[in-house]
Amino acid sequence: MALAERYQAIYCVVDYHALTHVHDPEVLRRQTLEMAAALIALGLDPKRCTLFVQSDRPEVTELCWLFNTVTPVGWLQRTPTYKEKRENQPEDVNHGLLTYPVLQAADIVLYKASLVPVGKDQAAHLELSREIVRAFNARYGETFPEPQAVYTEAPVVLGTDGQRKMSKSIGNTIEVLAEPDVIRKQVTSMVTDTQRILRSDPGRPQVCNVCQLHRHFGDDYEEIWEGERTARTGCVDTKKLLAERIIAHYAPARETYRELMADPAKLRGILDEGAERIRPIAQATMAEVRERMGLR
Numbered sequence: 001m002a003l004a005e006r007y008q009a010i011y012c013v014v015d016y017h018a019l020t021h022v023h024d025p026e027v028l029r030r031q032t033l034e035m036a037a038a039l040i041a042l043g044l045d046p047k048r049c050t051l052f053v054q055s056d057r058p059e060v061t062e063l064c065w066l067f068n069t070v071t072p073v074g075w076l077q078r079t080p081t082y083k084e085k086r087e088n089q090p091e092d093v094n095h096g097l098l099t100y101p102v103l104q105a106a107d108i109v110l111y112k113a114s115l116v117p118v119g120k121d122q123a124a125h126l127e128l129s130r131e132i133v134r135a136f137n138a139r140y141g142e143t144f145p146e147p148q149a150v151y152t153e154a155p156v157v158l159g160t161d162g163q164r165k166m167s168k169s170i171g172n173t174i175e176v177l178a179e180p181d182v183i184r185k186q187v188t189s190m191v192t193d194t195q196r197i198l199r200s201d202p203g204r205p206q207v208c209n210v211c212q213l214h215r216h217f218g219d220d221y222e223e224i225w226e227g228e229r230t231a232r233t234g235c236v237d238t239k240k241l242l243a244e245r246i247i248a249h250y251a252p253a254r255e256t257y258r259e260l261m262a263d264p265a266k267l268r269g270i271l272d273e274g275a276e277r278i279r280p281i282a283q284a285t286m287a288e289v290r291e292r293m294g295l296r
Helices: 002-006 026-042 059-068 073-076 080-088 095-109 120-140 180-188 207-216 221-229 235-249 249-260 264-277 277-291
Strands: 010-013 049-051 115-119 148-151
Touching: 002 264, 010 026, 010 059, 026 249, 026 264, 049 180, 059 095, 059 277, 073 095, 073 120, 073 221, 080 095, 095 120, 095 180, 115 120, 120 148, 120 277, 207 221, 207 235, 221 235, 249 264, 264 277
Parallel strands: 010 049, 115 148
Antiparallel strands: none
Protein backbone atom coordinates (compact mmCIF):
# COMPACT_ATOMS: atom_id res chain seq x y z
CA MET A 1 0.00 0.00 0.00
CA ALA A 2 3.03 2.32 0.01
CA LEU A 3 2.23 3.45 -3.54
CA ALA A 4 -1.40 4.16 -2.61
CA GLU A 5 -0.14 6.50 0.11
CA ARG A 6 1.77 8.60 -2.42
CA TYR A 7 -0.26 8.33 -5.61
CA GLN A 8 -3.76 7.87 -7.00
CA ALA A 9 -3.36 4.10 -7.27
CA ILE A 10 -5.40 1.93 -9.64
CA TYR A 11 -5.32 -1.89 -9.56
CA CYS A 12 -6.99 -4.08 -12.15
CA VAL A 13 -7.91 -7.79 -12.19
CA VAL A 14 -7.16 -8.60 -15.82
CA ASP A 15 -9.84 -11.10 -16.83
CA TYR A 16 -9.60 -10.14 -20.53
CA HIS A 17 -5.94 -11.10 -20.45
CA ALA A 18 -6.79 -14.34 -18.67
CA LEU A 19 -8.93 -15.40 -21.63
CA THR A 20 -5.73 -16.13 -23.57
CA HIS A 21 -5.42 -19.35 -21.54
CA VAL A 22 -8.56 -19.77 -19.39
CA HIS A 23 -11.53 -20.92 -21.47
CA ASP A 24 -13.92 -22.23 -18.83
CA PRO A 25 -16.42 -19.48 -17.81
CA GLU A 26 -16.89 -20.79 -14.28
CA VAL A 27 -13.15 -21.06 -13.73
CA LEU A 28 -12.67 -17.50 -14.99
CA ARG A 29 -15.38 -16.14 -12.67
CA ARG A 30 -13.94 -17.97 -9.68
CA GLN A 31 -10.36 -16.96 -10.39
CA THR A 32 -11.38 -13.33 -10.88
CA LEU A 33 -12.88 -13.23 -7.40
CA GLU A 34 -9.93 -15.16 -5.97
CA MET A 35 -7.47 -12.63 -7.38
CA ALA A 36 -9.46 -9.69 -6.02
CA ALA A 37 -9.75 -11.32 -2.59
CA ALA A 38 -6.02 -12.09 -2.58
CA LEU A 39 -5.08 -8.50 -3.43
CA ILE A 40 -7.22 -7.14 -0.61
CA ALA A 41 -6.02 -9.79 1.84
CA LEU A 42 -2.41 -8.96 1.03
CA GLY A 43 -2.82 -5.28 1.77
CA LEU A 44 -4.81 -3.34 -0.82
CA ASP A 45 -7.39 -1.10 0.84
CA PRO A 46 -10.26 -0.38 -1.61
CA LYS A 47 -11.03 2.80 0.34
CA ARG A 48 -7.57 4.20 -0.41
CA CYS A 49 -7.08 2.89 -3.94
CA THR A 50 -9.22 1.77 -6.88
CA LEU A 51 -9.65 -1.96 -7.42
CA PHE A 52 -11.81 -3.21 -10.28
CA VAL A 53 -12.18 -5.92 -12.91
CA GLN A 54 -10.78 -5.17 -16.36
CA SER A 55 -13.89 -6.19 -18.30
CA ASP A 56 -16.07 -3.89 -16.18
CA ARG A 57 -14.55 -0.95 -18.06
CA PRO A 58 -15.13 -1.93 -21.72
CA GLU A 59 -13.45 1.26 -22.91
CA VAL A 60 -10.18 -0.63 -22.61
CA THR A 61 -11.04 -2.98 -25.48
CA GLU A 62 -11.91 -0.06 -27.75
CA LEU A 63 -8.62 1.62 -26.94
CA CYS A 64 -6.79 -1.67 -27.50
CA TRP A 65 -8.24 -1.92 -31.02
CA LEU A 66 -7.29 1.68 -31.79
CA PHE A 67 -3.76 1.03 -30.52
CA ASN A 68 -3.60 -2.03 -32.79
CA THR A 69 -3.81 0.33 -35.76
CA VAL A 70 -0.57 2.10 -34.78
CA THR A 71 1.35 -0.99 -33.59
CA PRO A 72 3.56 -2.85 -36.12
CA VAL A 73 3.20 -6.64 -35.98
CA GLY A 74 6.98 -6.98 -35.72
CA TRP A 75 6.96 -5.21 -32.35
CA LEU A 76 4.61 -7.84 -30.96
CA GLN A 77 6.38 -10.85 -32.44
CA ARG A 78 9.65 -9.95 -30.74
CA THR A 79 8.29 -9.77 -27.18
CA PRO A 80 9.85 -12.37 -24.85
CA THR A 81 6.52 -13.26 -23.26
CA TYR A 82 4.93 -14.11 -26.63
CA LYS A 83 7.78 -16.51 -27.36
CA GLU A 84 7.46 -17.99 -23.87
CA LYS A 85 3.70 -18.46 -24.17
CA ARG A 86 4.07 -20.21 -27.52
CA GLU A 87 6.34 -22.72 -25.81
CA ASN A 88 4.14 -23.15 -22.73
CA GLN A 89 0.84 -23.60 -24.57
CA PRO A 90 1.73 -24.69 -28.14
CA GLU A 91 -1.75 -26.18 -28.61
CA ASP A 92 -3.38 -22.78 -28.00
CA VAL A 93 -1.35 -20.01 -29.64
CA ASN A 94 -4.26 -17.62 -30.06
CA HIS A 95 -4.19 -14.09 -31.43
CA GLY A 96 -4.71 -12.73 -27.93
CA LEU A 97 -1.23 -13.91 -26.98
CA LEU A 98 0.24 -11.79 -29.77
CA THR A 99 -1.73 -8.65 -28.94
CA TYR A 100 -1.49 -9.17 -25.17
CA PRO A 101 0.96 -6.22 -24.81
CA VAL A 102 -1.36 -3.90 -26.76
CA LEU A 103 -4.17 -4.56 -24.31
CA GLN A 104 -1.66 -4.06 -21.50
CA ALA A 105 -0.74 -0.66 -22.94
CA ALA A 106 -4.44 0.25 -23.12
CA ASP A 107 -4.88 -0.84 -19.50
CA ILE A 108 -2.21 1.60 -18.42
CA VAL A 109 -2.85 4.71 -20.45
CA LEU A 110 -6.65 4.61 -20.50
CA TYR A 111 -6.33 6.20 -17.06
CA LYS A 112 -3.38 8.40 -18.12
CA ALA A 113 -1.12 6.52 -15.71
CA SER A 114 2.45 7.80 -15.56
CA LEU A 115 3.96 5.22 -13.17
CA VAL A 116 3.59 1.43 -13.28
CA PRO A 117 4.79 -0.95 -10.53
CA VAL A 118 6.29 -3.96 -12.33
CA GLY A 119 8.78 -6.75 -11.97
CA LYS A 120 11.84 -6.67 -14.20
CA ASP A 121 10.37 -9.52 -16.24
CA GLN A 122 7.75 -7.02 -17.46
CA ALA A 123 10.29 -4.38 -18.50
CA ALA A 124 10.06 -5.35 -22.18
CA HIS A 125 6.26 -5.12 -22.13
CA LEU A 126 6.35 -1.72 -20.47
CA GLU A 127 8.86 -0.46 -23.00
CA LEU A 128 6.53 -1.68 -25.73
CA SER A 129 3.70 0.26 -24.08
CA ARG A 130 5.90 3.34 -24.24
CA GLU A 131 6.62 2.70 -27.93
CA ILE A 132 2.89 2.36 -28.66
CA VAL A 133 2.22 5.62 -26.85
CA ARG A 134 4.97 7.35 -28.82
CA ALA A 135 3.54 5.99 -32.08
CA PHE A 136 0.04 7.19 -31.22
CA ASN A 137 1.22 10.62 -30.05
CA ALA A 138 3.36 11.05 -33.16
CA ARG A 139 0.42 10.31 -35.45
CA TYR A 140 -2.42 12.03 -33.61
CA GLY A 141 -0.79 14.57 -31.29
CA GLU A 142 0.26 14.49 -27.64
CA THR A 143 -2.45 12.50 -25.89
CA PHE A 144 -0.86 10.06 -23.45
CA PRO A 145 2.08 10.25 -21.02
CA GLU A 146 4.84 7.67 -21.49
CA PRO A 147 4.51 5.36 -18.45
CA GLN A 148 7.61 4.87 -16.31
CA ALA A 149 8.49 1.71 -14.37
CA VAL A 150 8.56 1.54 -10.58
CA TYR A 151 10.45 -1.57 -9.48
CA THR A 152 9.74 -3.22 -6.15
CA GLU A 153 12.29 -4.34 -3.54
CA ALA A 154 12.17 -7.79 -5.14
CA PRO A 155 12.03 -6.98 -8.89
CA VAL A 156 12.55 -10.64 -9.84
CA VAL A 157 11.19 -13.57 -7.82
CA LEU A 158 12.32 -16.97 -9.01
CA GLY A 159 9.96 -19.91 -8.84
CA THR A 160 10.38 -23.20 -7.01
CA ASP A 161 12.47 -24.50 -9.93
CA GLY A 162 15.10 -21.87 -9.16
CA GLN A 163 15.42 -20.98 -12.84
CA ARG A 164 12.37 -19.09 -14.05
CA LYS A 165 10.18 -16.40 -12.54
CA MET A 166 7.23 -17.61 -10.48
CA SER A 167 4.31 -18.33 -12.80
CA LYS A 168 1.07 -20.22 -12.22
CA SER A 169 1.06 -21.31 -15.85
CA ILE A 170 4.44 -22.97 -15.33
CA GLY A 171 3.46 -24.36 -11.94
CA ASN A 172 6.51 -23.16 -10.00
CA THR A 173 4.76 -20.97 -7.45
CA ILE A 174 4.34 -20.88 -3.68
CA GLU A 175 0.67 -20.27 -2.90
CA VAL A 176 1.07 -18.13 0.20
CA LEU A 177 -2.68 -18.07 0.91
CA ALA A 178 -3.07 -21.84 0.60
CA GLU A 179 -3.37 -24.24 3.52
CA PRO A 180 -0.12 -24.76 5.49
CA ASP A 181 0.39 -28.31 4.22
CA VAL A 182 0.23 -27.09 0.62
CA ILE A 183 2.85 -24.43 1.35
CA ARG A 184 5.09 -26.97 3.06
CA LYS A 185 4.86 -29.29 0.06
CA GLN A 186 5.64 -26.51 -2.41
CA VAL A 187 8.61 -25.20 -0.43
CA THR A 188 9.93 -28.72 0.10
CA SER A 189 9.94 -29.21 -3.68
CA MET A 190 12.13 -26.16 -4.28
CA VAL A 191 15.41 -26.53 -6.13
CA THR A 192 18.35 -25.32 -4.04
CA ASP A 193 22.10 -25.39 -4.77
CA THR A 194 22.42 -28.04 -7.48
CA GLN A 195 26.12 -28.51 -6.74
CA ARG A 196 25.47 -29.46 -3.12
CA ILE A 197 25.10 -33.24 -3.28
CA LEU A 198 25.77 -34.39 0.28
CA ARG A 199 24.50 -32.94 3.54
CA SER A 200 28.13 -32.36 4.55
CA ASP A 201 28.94 -30.36 1.40
CA PRO A 202 29.28 -26.57 1.87
CA GLY A 203 26.44 -24.66 0.27
CA ARG A 204 26.37 -21.55 -1.91
CA PRO A 205 23.58 -19.34 -0.53
CA GLN A 206 24.21 -16.73 -3.21
CA VAL A 207 22.80 -19.11 -5.83
CA CYS A 208 20.26 -20.92 -3.63
CA ASN A 209 16.73 -19.64 -4.19
CA VAL A 210 15.59 -20.81 -0.74
CA CYS A 211 18.36 -18.77 0.89
CA GLN A 212 17.44 -15.77 -1.24
CA LEU A 213 13.81 -15.93 -0.14
CA HIS A 214 14.90 -15.99 3.50
CA ARG A 215 15.88 -12.34 3.00
CA HIS A 216 12.20 -11.44 3.12
CA PHE A 217 11.17 -13.51 6.13
CA GLY A 218 13.46 -12.50 8.95
CA ASP A 219 16.48 -10.39 9.85
CA ASP A 220 18.70 -13.41 10.46
CA TYR A 221 19.17 -14.45 6.83
CA GLU A 222 22.93 -13.86 7.00
CA GLU A 223 23.15 -16.34 9.87
CA ILE A 224 21.12 -18.81 7.81
CA TRP A 225 23.44 -18.28 4.87
CA GLU A 226 26.47 -18.91 7.06
CA GLY A 227 24.92 -22.17 8.23
CA GLU A 228 24.66 -23.24 4.59
CA ARG A 229 28.21 -22.18 3.75
CA THR A 230 29.66 -24.19 6.63
CA ALA A 231 27.29 -27.15 6.19
CA ARG A 232 26.05 -26.59 9.74
CA THR A 233 22.56 -26.78 8.26
CA GLY A 234 21.26 -28.70 5.28
CA CYS A 235 18.89 -27.74 2.49
CA VAL A 236 16.04 -29.65 4.13
CA ASP A 237 16.49 -27.65 7.35
CA THR A 238 16.49 -24.37 5.47
CA LYS A 239 13.38 -25.33 3.51
CA LYS A 240 11.46 -26.34 6.63
CA LEU A 241 12.30 -23.05 8.32
CA LEU A 242 11.28 -21.05 5.24
CA ALA A 243 7.96 -22.89 4.97
CA GLU A 244 7.05 -22.21 8.60
CA ARG A 245 7.99 -18.56 8.30
CA ILE A 246 5.89 -18.13 5.17
CA ILE A 247 2.94 -19.82 6.88
CA ALA A 248 3.24 -17.59 9.94
CA HIS A 249 3.81 -14.38 7.97
CA TYR A 250 0.72 -14.81 5.81
CA ALA A 251 -1.59 -16.24 8.48
CA PRO A 252 -3.59 -12.97 8.93
CA ALA A 253 -3.90 -12.54 5.15
CA ARG A 254 -5.03 -16.15 4.83
CA GLU A 255 -7.87 -15.53 7.30
CA THR A 256 -8.94 -12.32 5.55
CA TYR A 257 -8.92 -14.13 2.22
CA ARG A 258 -11.22 -16.85 3.58
CA GLU A 259 -13.65 -14.24 4.93
CA LEU A 260 -13.78 -12.41 1.59
CA MET A 261 -14.33 -15.58 -0.43
CA ALA A 262 -17.13 -16.56 1.95
CA ASP A 263 -19.00 -13.35 0.99
CA PRO A 264 -18.80 -13.05 -2.82
CA ALA A 265 -21.59 -10.45 -2.95
CA LYS A 266 -19.55 -8.08 -0.78
CA LEU A 267 -16.47 -8.70 -2.90
CA ARG A 268 -18.35 -8.01 -6.13
CA GLY A 269 -19.69 -4.81 -4.57
CA ILE A 270 -16.15 -3.60 -3.91
CA LEU A 271 -15.18 -4.33 -7.51
CA ASP A 272 -18.31 -2.66 -8.92
CA GLU A 273 -17.62 0.45 -6.86
CA GLY A 274 -14.07 0.58 -8.20
CA ALA A 275 -15.23 0.31 -11.80
CA GLU A 276 -17.73 3.14 -11.29
CA ARG A 277 -15.14 5.32 -9.60
CA ILE A 278 -12.92 5.35 -12.68
CA ARG A 279 -15.70 5.54 -15.25
CA PRO A 280 -15.31 9.33 -15.73
CA ILE A 281 -11.57 8.98 -16.38
CA ALA A 282 -12.05 6.21 -18.94
CA GLN A 283 -14.86 7.99 -20.74
CA ALA A 284 -13.00 11.30 -20.86
CA THR A 285 -9.93 9.60 -22.31
CA MET A 286 -11.93 7.85 -25.01
CA ALA A 287 -13.77 11.05 -25.93
CA GLU A 288 -10.39 12.72 -26.45
CA VAL A 289 -9.04 9.76 -28.44
CA ARG A 290 -12.07 9.57 -30.73
CA GLU A 291 -11.83 13.29 -31.43
CA ARG A 292 -8.13 13.08 -32.27
CA MET A 293 -8.63 10.06 -34.55
CA GLY A 294 -11.61 11.49 -36.41
CA LEU A 295 -14.19 9.09 -34.98
CA ARG A 296 -17.73 10.13 -34.13
